Amino acid sequence: MAFVNWFKRNLVVIAGLLTLAYLLLPNVIVTVFSFNKPNGRFNYEWQQFSTDAWKDPCGVAGLCGSLSLSLQIALWATLGATALGTAIAFALVRYRFRARGAINSLIFLPMAMPEVVMAASLLTLFLNMGAQLGFWTILIAHIMFCLSFVVTAVKARVMSMDPKLEQAAQDLYAGPFQTFVRVTLPIAAPGIAAGALLAFALSFDDFIITNFNAGSTVTFPMFVWGSAQRGTPVQINVVGTAMFVIAVLFVLASMAVGNRRNRRKA
Amino acid sequence: MSTLTEAPPPLTPPAPEPEKPPRKRGRWTPYWLLLPGILWLVVFFAAPMIYQASTSVQTGSLEEGYKVTWHFVTYWDALSEYWPQFLRSVAYAASATVLCLLLGYPLAYLIAFRAGRWRNLIMILVIAPFFTSFLIRTLAWKTILADGGPVVGALNTLHVLDVTGWLGWTSGDRVLATPLAVVCGLTYNFLPFMILPLYTSLERIDGRLHEAARDLYAKPSTVFRKVTFPLSMPGVVSGTLLTFIPATGDYVNASLLGSADTGMIGNVIQSQFLRVLDYPTAAALSFILMAAILAMVTLYIRKSGTEDLV
Numbered sequence: 001m002a003f004v005n006w007f008k009r010n011l012v013v014i015a016g017l018l019t020l021a022y023l024l025l026p027n028v029i030v031t032v033f034s035f036n037k038p039n040g041r042f043n044y045e046w047q048q049f050s051t052d053a054w055k056d057p058c059g060v061a062g063l064c065g066s067l068s069l070s071l072q073i074a075l076w077a078t079l080g081a082t083a084l085g086t087a088i089a090f091a092l093v094r095y096r097f098r099a100r101g102a103i104n105s106l107i108f109l110p111m112a113m114p115e116v117v118m119a120a121s122l123l124t125l126f127l128n129m130g131a132q133l134g135f136w137t138i139l140i141a142h143i144m145f146c147l148s149f150v151v152t153a154v155k156a157r158v159m160s161m162d163p164k165l166e167q168a169a170q171d172l173y174a175g176p177f178q179t180f181v182r183v184t185l186p187i188a189a190p191g192i193a194a195g196a197l198l199a200f201a202l203s204f205d206d207f208i209i210t211n212f213n214a215g216s217t218v219t220f221p222m223f224v225w226g227s228a229q230r231g232t233p234v235q236i237n238v239v240g241t242a243m244f245v246i247a248v249l250f251v252l253a254s255m256a257v258g259n260r261r262n263r264r265k266a
Numbered sequence: 267m268s269t270l271t272e273a274p275p276p277l278t279p280p281a282p283e284p285e286k287p288p289r290k291r292g293r294w295t296p297y298w299l300l301l302p303g304i305l306w307l308v309v310f311f312a313a314p315m316i317y318q319a320s321t322s323v324q325t326g327s328l329e330e331g332y333k334v335t336w337h338f339v340t341y342w343d344a345l346s347e348y349w350p351q352f353l354r355s356v357a358y359a360a361s362a363t364v365l366c367l368l369l370g371y372p373l374a375y376l377i378a379f380r381a382g383r384w385r386n387l388i389m390i391l392v393i394a395p396f397f398t399s400f401l402i403r404t405l406a407w408k409t410i411l412a413d414g415g416p417v418v419g420a421l422n423t424l425h426v427l428d429v430t431g432w433l434g435w436t437s438g439d440r441v442l443a444t445p446l447a448v449v450c451g452l453t454y455n456f457l458p459f460m461i462l463p464l465y466t467s468l469e470r471i472d473g474r475l476h477e478a479a480r481d482l483y484a485k486p487s488t489v490f491r492k493v494t495f496p497l498s499m500p501g502v503v504s505g506t507l508l509t510f511i512p513a514t515g516d517y518v519n520a521s522l523l524g525s526a527d528t529g530m531i532g533n534v535i536q537s538q539f540l541r542v543l544d545y546p547t548a549a550a551l552s553f554i555l556m557a558a559i560l561a562m563v564t565l566y567i568r569k570s571g572t573e574d575l576v
Contacts, residue, residue: 016376019369020391023457026406027395033409044409084303095296103300106307112507114515114559116532120539120552121314124321127545144310147303205399207518208532212539224401228522232405240402247397251390 027244034237041231053234057242060233062223067239070220073135074204077142081203082196084143085150086188092151093158110148118145119212126213133215141213142203149202150195157191322549332545344550348534352558355530358445358520359513362452366460366509367502369453374464374501375494379473392461400455404522407451411441411523443525451519459508467501468494503570511559531555 007014033043037050058064088107092100110118122144126137165187169179207221214222224236322340326332345352377388395403410417418441421427430436435446471494479489495502517532531551538548 012372012375013380015372016374016380019373019457019461020388022369022454023395024391025410026403026454027398029406029409030398030402033406044412084306087299088303091296091299095299097296103304106304106312110307110311112511112563114511114532114555116515116517116535117552117556118311118314120535120548121318122310123539124318124545124549125310125314128317128321140310144306147307151303201396205396207401208516211536221399221401224399224405225518228401228405236402236405240398244394244398247394248390251394255386 027240030237030240031244034234034241036234036237038234043232043234043237053238057235057238060235062218063220063233063235063239066218066220066223069135069217070204073138073142073219074200076139077146077203078196078200080139080143081146081150081199082192085147085195085199086154086192088147089151089154089158089191090188093155107148107151110145111152115145115206115208116212119209122209123212133213134217137213137215138210138217138219141209142206145206145209146199146202149198153195153198154188154191157188157194161187318549318552321545322553324546337546340546340550341554344547345554348531348551351529351531351534352554354528355514355532355555356558356562358449358452358528358530359510359516361449362456362513363460363506363510365449365453366457367506370457370460370464370505374461374468377461377465378468378471392458396458401518401522404451404455404519407447407454407523408442411447411450413440413442417441442523443528445524445528447523448520448528448530451523452513452516455516455519456509456513459512460505463505463508464498464501467498471497499570503567507563507566511563514559515555 033046034053035049035051036043036046037048037052038045039047053059088103091097092103092107119141122137122141126133131137161184166179166183169183170176174182205221207225210219210222211225218226220239224232227233227236320334321332323334323336323338324332325335325337325340373388373392377385377392381388409415412418418427418439421430421441422439427436427439427441430446431438435449436444441447441450475493475497476489479493484492514530515532517530517536520528520530520533535548535551535555538544538551542548
């Protein structure tokens with residue numbers, strides 16, 4: 001009876017942890033299979049422990065090239081989307097002007113549209129213009145769909161900012177530029193950083209929109225897609241595992257920095 | 267383009283405007299700030315939609331070129347040929363959304379109310395998989411659901427596969443290449459999009475409301491039904507939209523985990539555009555998908571009575 005009561009009281013916790021396990025199971029599999037030595041082209045069945053793939057991550061033709069291309073695109077897309085998005089967010093929060101509603105809808109729609117619809121329509125435009133599909137069309141597409149997410153992230157932060165701080169700076173004879181660089185930007189920075197991080201992750205991982213607008217250029221997700229048909233090298237799991245570990249370490253480090261800063265303030 | 271102008275309300279509740287806008291720094295400043303970004307969205311998001319609308323009523327061929335002939339029959343042909351894929355997309359996406367809600371709610375609740383000092387760690391574990399390419403993680407499901415693997419074996423021993431087979435979700439001793447595998451992949455891929463909005467709205471609930479309900483002798487289940495769940499409605503609505511919309515258009519899960527019999531409308535659009543090169547049909551399909559989703563979302567928001575919440 002005691003057990004039944006305990007089970008009843010912790011039902012939510014048990015169900016939640018099961019969901020967490022469901023979310024993380026593929027990551028565990030990806031990690032385990034990065035140490036596999038597959039028999040044949042496909043790495044779906046466990047054969048034998050080996051660290052070969054970890055020693056030679058670039059040993060597969062095209063993998064590291066696609067990885068570096070994806071990193072470059074993600075970097076430029078992040079820069080572009082963050083710059084454009086931050087400006088829009090500030091304009092939307094800080095100013096009243098005509099067409100605000102229309103602009104809000106225009107920002108919202110790309111997030112509510114299935115990716116395949118956006119991808120297909122953009123391809124129609126590029127084909128009509130006779131554009132050469134490749135690096136630039138991918139970059140244009142990525143900036144387009146990351147933009148809305150940056151605006152949303154930065155807007156949330158700017159909205160919670162106290163305008164009195166900027167007024168105080170101006171009362172202390174700071175010029176508009178100085179106020180922006182010394183007061184506004186540092187306070188908005190966490191929102192901008194969150195938006196940039198989101199843009200980077202979205203761009204780096206995007207497959208559907210890239211698949212339509214890449215032509216014969218191969219980004220990392222497209223390399224993975226192609227290899228799913230031809231045979232998946234173990235190195236793909238190595239990259240997947242490394243990305244997960246780097247992401248966790250990055251978040252832990254940023255939290256540690258945040259904690260220390262909070263403690264210093266207190 | 268009436269479908270474009272009927273924008274559904276934003277997914278997140280609009281936060282209150284700052285009480286007093288700061289000094290105006292010039293009438294034109296907001297327009298200069300908006301110009302580059304909005305131009306980008308107009309040229310590469312709105313204009314393509316118009317191009318696509320015009321493509322969908324064109325006739326012609328790749329060799330001779332296409333002309334706008336207001337050939338609306340393309341829409342009819344596309345619908346009558348591909349309605350099974352449309353129905354399947356909606357059915358799969360709806361199943362995945364319901365599963366996401368059932369699976370995601372306990373986890374969001376756990377993070378919001380029961381996790382204590384583990385909260386940050388669990389949050390990281392929910393978000394971090396985002397950074398491993400979702401294609402790699404979806405491929406991992408091929409290993410998990412493999413024929414003769416432990417999962418299929420367990421489901422077989424528990425006679426679950428008999429039931430799902432009878433329902434038409436699986437066939438024989440297989441899970442891979444069946445609707446169940448596709449829905450499993452969709453649920454998995456969009457689960458974080460359900461958990462995060464749920465968590466945000468649960469976290470905003472004042473814990474004292476729970477205490478008050480308990481003081482008034484409400485059973486835990488009553489507290490949940492009368493207090494917690496109604497107050498989390500904004501999260502439920504935006505979470506279901508964030509999972510349902512992308513899941514309907516997805517073709518990755520259906521390609522990697524499904525078979526020819528589980529093709530979704532995204533698969534059709536992708537192959538019409540990139541392999542068959544029948545642009546008018548592809549554009550018409552993509553327009554029907556967009557219109558259908560906007561109609562369903564509008565109806566859903568009306569029905570759920572949260573127009574002012576979302």
